[in-house]
Amino acid sequence: MEDEGKPVWAPHPADGFQLGMIVDIGADTLSIEPLNQRGKTFLAPMSQVFPAEEDVNKHVEDNCTLMYLNEATLLNNVSVRYNKDHIYTYVANILIAVNPYYDIPKLYGPDAIKSYKGKSLGTLPPHVFAIADKAYRDMKVLKMSQSIIVSGESGAGKTENTKFVLRYLTTTYGTGQDIDERIVEANPLLEAFGNAKTVRNNNSSRFGKFVEIHFNEKNVVVGGFVSHYLLEKSRICMQSNDERNYHIFYRLCAGASEDIKKKLHLDSPDSFRYLNRGCTRYFASKDADKQIMQNRKSPEEKFGVKCLAQGHNDILTAVGFEPVTS
Numbered sequence: 001m002e003d004e005g006k007p008v009w010a011p012h013p014a015d016g017f018q019l020g021m022i023v024d025i026g027a028d029t030l031s032i033e034p035l036n037q038r039g040k041t042f043l044a045p046m047s048q049v050f051p052a053e054e055d056v057n058k059h060v061e062d063n064c065t066l067m068y069l070n071e072a073t074l075l076n077n078v079s080v081r082y083n084k085d086h087i088y089t090y091v092a093n094i095l096i097a098v099n100p101y102y103d104i105p106k107l108y109g110p111d112a113i114k115s116y117k118g119k120s121l122g123t124l125p126p127h128v129f130a131i132a133d134k135a136y137r138d139m140k141v142l143k144m145s146q147s148i149i150v151s152g153e154s155g156a157g158k159t160e161n162t163k164f165v166l167r168y169l170t171t172t173y174g175t176g177q178d179i180d181e182r183i184v185e186a187n188p189l190l191e192a193f194g195n196a197k198t199v200r201n202n203n204s205s206r207f208g209k210f211v212e213i214h215f216n217e218k219n220v221v222v223g224g225f226v227s228h229y230l231l232e233k234s235r236i237c238m239q240s241n242d243e244r245n246y247h248i249f250y251r252l253c254a255g256a257s258e259d260i261k262k263k264l265h266l267d268s269p270d271s272f273r274y275l276n277r278g279c280t281r282y283f284a285s286k287d288a289d290k291q292i293m294q295n296r297k298s299p300e301e302k303f304g305v306k307c308l309a310q311g312h313n314d315i316l317t318a319v320g321f322e323p324v325t326s
């Protein structure tokens, strides 16, 4: 057998796949000896054992260029790249993004934005900017609307990557006028009313949205439209222990001026029935936290569990909030 003696990917209960060698071939199963546990063999269904690449530590920018493309080699490639801070990988013109949960320096900076302008997919390292630019160029050439579908489980990075696309298009192909900023700046407001802390994501979108970016005949951004649907209304009156209601409530409690506080009878989140059965901690950086008055905060511990509150900033967004008065 030509492939004899070559390592294969076999199922692993925790890691998904593990490297091993085939030591015996049965009717439907293969006997595998894991590379890191020599002498110990286990049986794996034939359909779940895949050939491995020659060098499993080498990575490629497009999964389609792997010698053997299967579930195991795709996952290994994405994982090797992720460990080197290359969070984006192509599968032809589909982009896989792995959430790094920290800011990778310069990944989305002005220089990165500039470098992707007008570049074909694959010319530069995989990036969400490249997808945005391809959609733009296709719109220009084909004279047809283009869609970018962003999908993934909760916390995967859909909202963040959608914002990078908006930022890219408005910066690169905007008019340089007020409208560019308005499109981008609509997001914090939408998120205040439609995003909340869940167990899986401190800024989970509890609504679906369809974002349109409008271009004129000169292919310059002239407007946008956001349709939203399926808002999770039940969250308004009920949240579990370690989840929160929509951000706006906490932002108001944390950052409203004394005037507004009086007008709206605001207090610490613990004094509201619609908030106090869930997590009542604020999301604030150390500096912002110092600005929040003590009597507007809730005790650190609740229900015996410390509710993790980090990431989004409750005070900065609420400062300057003015309720509409008749």
Ligand SMILES: Nc1ncnc2c1ncn2[C@@H]1O[C@H](COP(=O)(O)OP(=O)(O)OP(=O)(O)O)[C@@H](O)[C@H]1O
Residues within 6 Å of the ligand: 099, 100, 101, 102, 103, 104, 152, 153, 154, 155, 156, 157, 158, 159, 160, 161, 201, 203, 204, 205, 206, 311
């Ligand atoms: N590219 C990235 N760089 C740095 N941090 C990121 C990136 N993508 C996501 N994150 C972090 O992960 C968090 C969750 O991401 P995001 O809100 O985009 O997930 P989501 O897919 O929209 O989830 P949900 O379905 O719950 O709305 C973000 O608040 C941010 O802290």
Ligand SMILES: [Mg+2]
Residues within 6 Å of the ligand: 158, 159, 160, 203, 204, 205
């Ligand atoms: Mg989201």
